[in-house]
Amino acid sequence: MSKTNKDILIRLQNVWKTYTMGANKVHALRNMNFEAKRGEFVAIMGPSGSGKSTMVNLVGCLDIPTKGEIFLKHQNIAHLSESKLAQIRGQTIGFIFQQFNLIPTISALENVMLPMTFQNMVRSEREKRAAKLLDLVGLGDRLHHRPTELSGGQQQRVAIARSLSNDPELILADEPTGNLDSKTGVNVMSFLEKLNREQGKTIVMVTHDEKLSHIAERVAHLMDGQIINETRPTAKERRQSFLHSGLAPKESSISKKS
Amino acid sequence: MIRDIITYAVNNLRNRKMRSWLTVLSILIGIAAIFTLVSFGQGLSSYVNGLASKMGTDKIIALSSKSLTSGINEELFFTQDEVNLLGKVKGVAELSPNYLKGVQVTKDKKVVYSFGIGMSTGKDRRLVEEVFTVDIIRGRALKTGDRNKVVLGYNYLVPDKIFKKPVKVGDKLDINGRLFEVVGFFDELGNPSDDRNVYFTYAGFESLFPDLKDRYYQIIMRSSADTVPATVAARAKEKLRKYRGLKEGEENFDIQTFEQALQTFTSIITVINSILLLIALVSLIIAGVNIMNTMYTAVLERTKEIGIMKAVGAQNKDILVIVVVESSLLGVIGGIIGVMLGWGISSLGGKIAAGAGYALLSPVFPLWLILGCIFFGGGIGALAGYFPARSASRLRPVDSLRYE
Numbered sequence: 046m047s048k049t050n051k052d053i054l055i056r057l058q059n060v061w062k063t064y065t066m067g068a069n070k071v072h073a074l075r076n077m078n079f080e081a082k083r084g085e086f087v088a089i090m091g092p093s094g095s096g097k098s099t100m101v102n103l104v105g106c107l108d109i110p111t112k113g114e115i116f117l118k119h120q121n122i123a124h125l126s127e128s129k130l131a132q133i134r135g136q137t138i139g140f141i142f143q144q145f146n147l148i149p150t151i152s153a154l155e156n157v158m159l160p161m162t163f164q165n166m167v168r169s170e171r172e173k174r175a176a177k178l179l180d181l182v183g184l185g186d187r188l189h190h191r192p193t194e195l196s197g198g199q200q201q202r203v204a205i206a207r208s209l210s211n212d213p214e215l216i217l218a219d220e221p222t223g224n225l226d227s228k229t230g231v232n233v234m235s236f237l238e239k240l241n242r243e244q245g246k247t248i249v250m251v252t253h254d255e256k257l258s259h260i261a262e263r264v265a266h267l268m269d270g271q272i273i274n275e276t277r278p279t280a281k282e283r284r285q286s287f288l289h290s291g292l293a294p295k296e297s298s299i300s301k302k303s
Numbered sequence: 304m305i306r307d308i309i310t311y312a313v314n315n316l317r318n319r320k321m322r323s324w325l326t327v328l329s330i331l332i333g334i335a336a337i338f339t340l341v342s343f344g345q346g347l348s349s350y351v352n353g354l355a356s357k358m359g360t361d362k363i364i365a366l367s368s369k370s371l372t373s374g375i376n377e378e379l380f381f382t383q384d385e386v387n388l389l390g391k392v393k394g395v396a397e398l399s400p401n402y403l404k405g406v407q408v409t410k411d412k413k414v415v416y417s418f419g420i421g422m423s424t425g426k427d428r429r430l431v432e433e434v435f436t437v438d439i440i441r442g443r444a445l446k447t448g449d450r451n452k453v454v455l456g457y458n459y460l461v462p463d464k465i466f467k468k469p470v471k472v473g474d475k476l477d478i479n480g481r482l483f484e485v486v487g488f489f490d491e492l493g494n495p496s497d498d499r500n501v502y503f504t505y506a507g508f509e510s511l512f513p514d515l516k517d518r519y520y521q522i523i524m525r526s527s528a529d530t531v532p533a534t535v536a537a538r539a540k541e542k543l544r545k546y547r548g549l550k551e552g553e554e555n556f557d558i559q560t561f562e563q564a565l566q567t568f569t570s571i572i573t574v575i576n577s578i579l580l581l582i583a584l585v586s587l588i589i590a591g592v593n594i595m596n597t598m599y600t601a602v603l604e605r606t607k608e609i610g611i612m613k614a615v616g617a618q619n620k621d622i623l624v625i626v627v628v629e630s631s632l633l634g635v636i637g638g639i640i641g642v643m644l645g646w647g648i649s650s651l652g653g654k655i656a657a658g659a660g661y662a663l664l665s666p667v668f669p670l671w672l673i674l675g676c677i678f679f680g681g682g683i684g685a686l687a688g689y690f691p692a693r694s695a696s697r698l699r700p701v702d703s704l705r706y707e
């Protein structure tokens with residue numbers, strides 16, 4: 046699969062994010078440049094406070110940069126109004142958070158339906174699609190459970206189903222396994238990998254786990270608000286990240302989506 | 304979408320049950336008060352309107368004291384000459400004067416005080432009956448020559464109301480030390496003081512109170528068909544004023560059409576009702592502040608949830624609608640329960656009033672009042688929710704997602 050410049054989905058151009066705390070200025074991002082192609086799986090690594098979440102939030106239209114330009118599908122989103130940004134979030138982006146961020150008062154099904162509600166999809170269709178997605182993440186028998194009635198891994202799978210509900214091109218995952226034990230974490234991770242591989246979703250994932258980052262095609266290393274280096278896991282490393290989990294996909298089951 | 308929002312709002316209200324109920328309580332009290340007051344007010348005005356249409360618009364009343372509400376002053380009265388004078392006023396078709404004086408009625412050693420009314424036995428008697436819109440329901444009316452006979456108000460027929468044992472036709476009653484035979488009873492008028500009246504013939508009244516002969520308390524008149532009753536009343540008033548040699552505005556009597564008299568009565572009630580309504584409205588403003596406070600807290604508690612909704616595509620206006628719907632729901636629930644409570648209070652109050660003889664205090668429950676109260680509750684909820692909703696909708700998604 047060749048990826049030309051035309052296929053660039055995300056581009057950060059000289060992006061600064063500065064927080065002013067009284068007299069102090071904290072530069073969460075300093076002159077960051079970054080690109081991700083359509084269909085790519087990128088992992089972001091770096092020490093705590095290096096600006097990983099800040100970067101993902103900017104790409105996810107949850108915040109706007111202090112300086113610089115951000116292009117999403119060739120549209121500059123650095124200066125858009127909140128309602129435009131909300132539309133992009135709803136239609137183009139699926140979020141997966143470390144704390145799952147499900148709404149506790151409604152069922153798994155309704156949580157997955159929520160993003161479609163804000164896109165004014167008719168209820169019956171929403172219900173059908175949400176049930177299908179929950180089935181896909183293996184929660185077909187937990188539709189009417191509330192988040193508090195589910196395990197951490199199950200909650201994160203609901204969140205994954207929710208991130209897919211509007212069929213977004215881009216999935217942003219900020220430490221999606223941070224609150225899970227390693228086995229459940231790997232499980233979630235392999236699901237993301239499958240999404241990328243089978244459905245061609247672009248995924249940008251923040252992680253602390255070196256081994257898990259090897260699932261990605263590319264790893265961007267952050268330090269003090271800048272990308273200091275980018276690496277591509279070797280074929281061996283990629284394989285090992287799965288071996289490590291004991292969930293290595295059998296070669297035969299890997300079917301490239303044309 | 305709206306169905307999802309309502310489901311979501313109901314869920315949220317359920318999740319903080321105690322606080323929701325307390326908020327609902329604060330609004331339902333105000334709504335119940337308004338509902339009760341208006342239902343009685345409406346009942347009263349429909350009673351008065353009914354009265355006005357039953358007794359006809361052609362009646363005029365002349366009162367020897369200054370107004371209906373200033374009570375009885377025995378120093379003021381109409382003389383026979385004045386009655387004759389008013390009878391000759393242009394447009395007055397007929398008239399019928401009445402005596403009035405407190406009497407003491409004794410039966411089985413029990414003494415009660417009522418008003419004795421001396422009324423005509425001629426054909427002008429029907430004027431009195433039309434105005435009071437009552438018929439004889441037992442026995443017969445008074446006839447000329449019934450010097451030692453009386454007709455009684457309705458309440459004498461009711462056991463334990465005035466006397467332990469009801470009075471019967473043919474009974475003899477001691478009135479101011481003299482025995483009178485009861486020949487009949489009037490039907491219920493709807494207020495306890497009129498329903499205990501004792502009616503005499505002129506001759507009977509004059510024999511009991513010789514000093515009051517030709518000193519009438521009130522005169523009921525009928526204007527002739529082709530005149531405007533208010534004009535006739537004004538004309539009669541002017542004529543009597545000049546006869547008494549009084550300046551305009553210094554009359555010590557009053558002549559009004561019955562419609563005008565009833566209006567004075569209803570406008571007093573309206574003023575009282577308005578003051579009470581104002582108090583109820585103030586209580587609703589407090590309830591509104593209460594809702595606002597509840598919603599501010601709810602929004603603060605759900606900062607993170609709002610962040611999540613924004614992250615998955617909710618626009619500011621979606622959040623605004625969600626919060627306003629939730630607070631309107633509080634108002635609507637308060638409105639519905641308030642209407643039910645108010646209905647209960649009014650019905651009970653009406654029954655108690657009827658039991659005490661005040662049939663005129665019977666509440667009515669028009670549909671507009673019911674719906675109006677519920678919508679009003681919802682409106683207050685929406686209004687009170689608007690500001691918390693606006694501040695919720697303006698939360699920045701990153702900040703609210705970070706909120707714990």
Ligand SMILES: Nc1ncnc2c1ncn2[C@@H]1O[C@H](COP(=O)(O)OP(=O)(O)OP(=O)(O)O)[C@@H](O)[C@H]1O
Nearest residue numbers: 064066071072073092093094095096097098099100
């Ligand atoms: N709202 C804010 N106000 C002030 N400073 C902030 C804010 N958000 C982030 N920062 C600062 O920006 C820097 C980068 O934060 P960020 O959350 O992006 O780090 P991170 O790489 O995601 O760290 P972690 O691995 O701990 O999640 C930090 O120094 C942080 O203190």
Ligand SMILES: [Mg+2]
Nearest residue numbers: 097098099219
């Ligand atoms: Mg972070």
